[in-house]
Amino acid sequence: MTEVQRLGIVVVGASLAGLRGAEALRDRGYDGPLTLVGDEPHQPYDRPPLSKHVLAGELPPEATVLPQLSRLRARWRLGQPAVALNRERRVLHRADGATLPYAKLLITTGARARTWPGEGADLAGIFTIRTLEDARALWSALACRPNRVIIVGGGLIGCEAASCCRDLGLAVTLVDPNPTPLARLLGTTIGATLAERMRGAGVDFRPKTKVRAFSGEAGQVRRAHLAGGEVLETDLVIVALGATRDTGWLAAAGLAADAGGLTCDGACRAISIAGEPDPDIYAAGDVARWPNPLYGDRPMTVEHWGNAVDQARHAAANMLASASDQIPYRHLPSFWSSQFGLNIKLAGSTEGADALAVVQGTRASQRFLAVYGRAGRTVAALSFDQARWLPAYAEAVAAGASFPPILGATDQPRIEALEPGLPGPRRSPDRGAAALETAHA
Amino acid sequence: MRVVVDLNRCQGYAQCCYAAPDHFELRGHEILFYDPAPSEAKRSQIERAQQACPVRAIEIEPAGLAEGDEP
Numbered sequence: 001m002t003e004v005q006r007l008g009i010v011v012v013g014a015s016l017a018g019l020r021g022a023e024a025l026r027d028r029g030y031d032g033p034l035t036l037v038g039d040e041p042h043q044p045y046d047r048p049p050l051s052k053h054v055l056a057g058e059l060p061p062e063a064t065v066l067p068q069l070s071r072l073r074a075r076w077r078l079g080q081p082a083v084a085l086n087r088e089r090r091v092l093h094r095a096d097g098a099t100l101p102y103a104k105l106l107i108t109t110g111a112r113a114r115t116w117p118g119e120g121a122d123l124a125g126i127f128t129i130r131t132l133e134d135a136r137a138l139w140s141a142l143a144c145r146p147n148r149v150i151i152v153g154g155g156l157i158g159c160e161a162a163s164c165c166r167d168l169g170l171a172v173t174l175v176d177p178n179p180t181p182l183a184r185l186l187g188t189t190i191g192a193t194l195a196e197r198m199r200g201a202g203v204d205f206r207p208k209t210k211v212r213a214f215s216g217e218a219g220q221v222r223r224a225h226l227a228g229g230e231v232l233e234t235d236l237v238i239v240a241l242g243a244t245r246d247t248g249w250l251a252a253a254g255l256a257a258d259a260g261g262l263t264c265d266g267a268c269r270a271i272s273i274a275g276e277p278d279p280d281i282y283a284a285g286d287v288a289r290w291p292n293p294l295y296g297d298r299p300m301t302v303e304h305w306g307n308a309v310d311q312a313r314h315a316a317a318n319m320l321a322s323a324s325d326q327i328p329y330r331h332l333p334s335f336w337s338s339q340f341g342l343n344i345k346l347a348g349s350t351e352g353a354d355a356l357a358v359v360q361g362t363r364a365s366q367r368f369l370a371v372y373g374r375a376g377r378t379v380a381a382l383s384f385d386q387a388r389w390l391p392a393y394a395e396a397v398a399a400g401a402s403f404p405p406i407l408g409a410t411d412q413p414r415i416e417a418l419e420p421g422l423p424g425p426r427r428s429p430d431r432g433a434a435a436l437e438t439a440h441a
Numbered sequence: 442m443r444v445v446v447d448l449n450r451c452q453g454y455a456q457c458c459y460a461a462p463d464h465f466e467l468r469g470h471e472i473l474f475y476d477p478a479p480s481e482a483k484r485s486q487i488e489r490a491q492q493a494c495p496v497r498a499i500e501i502e503p504a505g506l507a508e509g510d511e512p
Contacts, residue, residue: 046477049477053474058474063478065443065477068443068502069502070503071503305448305449306447336448336449336451338468338472341468341469341472342469343453343470367470385469385470387451387453388452388453390452391452
């Protein structure tokens, strides 16, 4: 009996990536022991609806449990997070003190919502959106009809939450240090189009400022103090400041892990602090930072749904392959977001983009397809309600086409190169420089 | 039963909305809203929607999956 047949494969992290990875192991013929370890007590569920239809009250949180696409025959260890990894002894330590031996490990622990780091963090009425419990608690609080919701952070989650609050008829203020929403992700030129849409929907958007502190009465949040001295009354706050990768439990494992992710090689194998891949430990999804050949082997973490699925399946295939048959993971990042009646989709990475062009439709109509260029190559394609055009442009991005790609297409406007208006890299040290704006969509 | 749509793939052709109008609905130009936990009785309708999808974006849990899983 081989080591893998005896000790089996353990998947740490029982969300989308863990589930799809486990399924891929079975689909590819692995029939040994399979254990899924999860810190949340739930069966794997789908996170994107939590900041959309669940928040809007259209779906109960528990409806988001994910379909299991193949028979797993797995041991589920839910509600018991892994707290440490001992690679020499090949065991995983769980929070309840139990140890779990493994022959191979797939790490899919994902990320955690960044909580409010400033003054007032202990007040009631301050929420994040990441887990089923978050969504449940926030939904109940929204159902009590707060007078004014303040959202901190204009990334994908903040914008989606603002949209849901307006759908519920609630007054909402969105505070972001950048000039527009989604500035880090899409740049301020496209961001301005969204700002217009958002204000049209009744959101009080406060750009170029920060919340300095929250204060309250009787333990309940009542006021937000902005950097400029302004004080806003509020009774419900949503903190949408992105996420940190769940790597704390790997602190003593001797792996190259930090709050920006677990560093992997091209085949998704975890890299040790000595710089060598561990042949028995793989990672996938939000937590994995790997050199993406599509972007010149730049180390990337991609916190999006599509990557959780694709990378987990890829890592599973490599786990079952011999050392000489490890295939590098190439991935075109992509996400969708629905907000203010718009379907926003991106394929590619806007990081470092120096040019932007609208290639289908117009910004004025708020229905268009735009491409981002970097050093003369097309690096990303963005759709605002133009999803049917996206695959052709996504293909051009994947092929590394020159910028702009696809000239002379049907109904194409006159193409003019614009400044994308992407802010410089973040200064905060706990974020990998290559991290995309965080979101789980 | 459980359903999930890969909304990266979805291009808003709305064929699922014709095949299973109680479970899939298009909002605005192309936002798909769907019921991820329909009753088992609706399986044939949902499977029709899955077959009708031109970009194969709909994934459905096969019947009777939990067997063989240890708690």
